[in-house]
Amino acid sequence: MPNQAAALELAAVTKAYGETVAVDAVSLKIPAGTYCCLLGPSGCGKSSTLRMIAGHEFISAGDVMIGDTVVNDLPPAKRGTAMMFQNYALFPHLSVRDNVAFSLKMAGIGKAERLRRADELLDLVDMAKYGERLPSQLSGGQQQRVALARALVTNPTVLLLDEPLSALDPFLRIRMRAELKRYQREFGISFIHVTHSQEEAMALADMVVVMNDGRIEQVGSPREVFNAPRTTFVARFMGGHNIVPEGGRNYAVRADRLKLVAATPPQAANTATVTDVEYQGMTVHVAMTRKDGTELLATLAEAEFDRSPVKVGDVVAVAWQPADRHELAA
Template identity: 55%
Template sequence: MTATVSIENATKTFGNFTALDDVCLEINAGEFIVLLGPSGCGKTTLLSILGGFLVPTKGRIAIGGKEMTNVPPAKRPTTTMFQDYALFPHMKLKDNVGFGLRMRGVGKAQREERAKAFLDLVGLKSSADKKPHELSGGQRQRVALARALAVDPDVLLLDEPLGALDLKLRRQMQDELKAIQKRVGTTFIHVTHDQEEAMAIGDRIVVMNQGKIEDFGPPSEIYMRPRSLFAAGFMGEVNFVPGTISDVDSSHAIVETRLGKVSLPKACFTAGTPSAGQPTTLCIRPEHFRRAGEGDVAVTALGQATVASSAFFGTHYRCHLAPASAPETSIIAHMPQSAAVMEGQAVNIAVNVGDIVALPSKQA
């Protein structure tokens, strides 16, 4: 089964501390949603409210169109999967997976059949009679997922379930988790602080900060067209170039910066309509810089810069550049593998203006 989730004006306070501040969110049935943000941003508080472990100070929660705000966890159409797996060490895998069904009064033969079916879903049917201590961390994570799905929840809540795994296994499990979600069709709501993980698995990402939603959308949109400076900075590496809008016409705005004057299409202003005199910050990803004259796309020159340092990362050179017009400013740029970049070298840098995002500086 699967269900929509509606969060209306959810707020949670603990004494004088506001952990969640007037959050509104609509989640479609069958979506894989990722709540992303730093520690203390409110993502786990929101997940706990959805699971019924916390009651919002104010606001409303609905799942599948039904009021759930004050419904206890056991009576909600949700299950929660935690980072520590919480498997019973004395039970066989099939009994761990079938435990929730046992609590619901399902007969032994039926729950064992269902448990084996879900162990098969996660690739562990042949290990049904083993105990958790005989498994690797990744296998135990799969058992916990099978147990959560065996009770047929409308919504599965995942609280940093991959956080205890090493990098290689975590990436493997990201792929498997996404594939399993597509097969079962259940609505997944997944908490993480790992930006790469969020982009790898999420249909849409909710970027949170200080109890509020900063941005919400598909991974590519959050990365390429962020709507706040926090979202831009949290979703990977970015250069922030302060400036001021000097002129605006029907289609473009002129922004004066320390790197020079840049004419931007209005579509680059993702957080509102530009106006003359407005302080603005240009957000430029390192991979969007290039040396003037490279590539086929028309670019805007940003002047000459000196390579202060560079390191080869396999797919690119990561360079720190000191612009001639603002030598105190450090620009991080990714140059292609074929670029022969050396410390002290002078390069003419450019960028496709369509790749720049301009956001109001007051959001910093």
């Protein structure tokens, strides 16, 4: 059985490479048993943060606490964490079973016990029948399951996942994220998952941490972060929002809340010229530009678009409800 779940806390954690600050005094509390996604563009500091938690990266300043223990000076194997790497890092010359059992072997656990534990984990991830195969004889999704079993076999209190789905094709990625969520619920421990995919974070996380330029921009549930972005960066990065300047302030309005009507007359307030129409199956995306240069995007249901179709070059009036306008921090 897994260890008891533990809370994780970062207190002003900083990582500097010479003059370059990759992670800038990040403070964060992740409750025990949480699926947390660190989300942001390349270079935002999310992977460096994960590696400092794991003990694979030296902490320049601040503290990492797991449960009641400050783990800054503990080696990775003593922290109660396990890491699942982006490329899975399976040993090519070892069988699947021996790959999963390897860390237990290093810990001095007897052969019978470590193979029993390995078989138990392989059964959990539906890979028991592949135990004697080599990693090269597996598909990408199967390799991912083996890497997950190998990480979980040590009974970690926190599992760390570095872009674990990025090597998979889109269809498999969707299936595997559902499995990751299921394993997290079954084990009851915290999963801390680094990703640059907004869709992945929203599908998986209880808690989304949006990072930018080494700092945390916003923390919240997926719905909180998407529906109430605090900053222009979060609104733009999460996508699906228009940034609308009005009265010297910036507002976010979701693209699916915009309504389009024929502009009569074309000089009416809040008009825009259609610059692109993109069919997406269930929805149609209409891109527009206002006279002040503000770019807008409306996501319309297919039937709604068909009732009042527009084409490139049309001038339309754009409207939304006041309640759909969300003010952004300066």
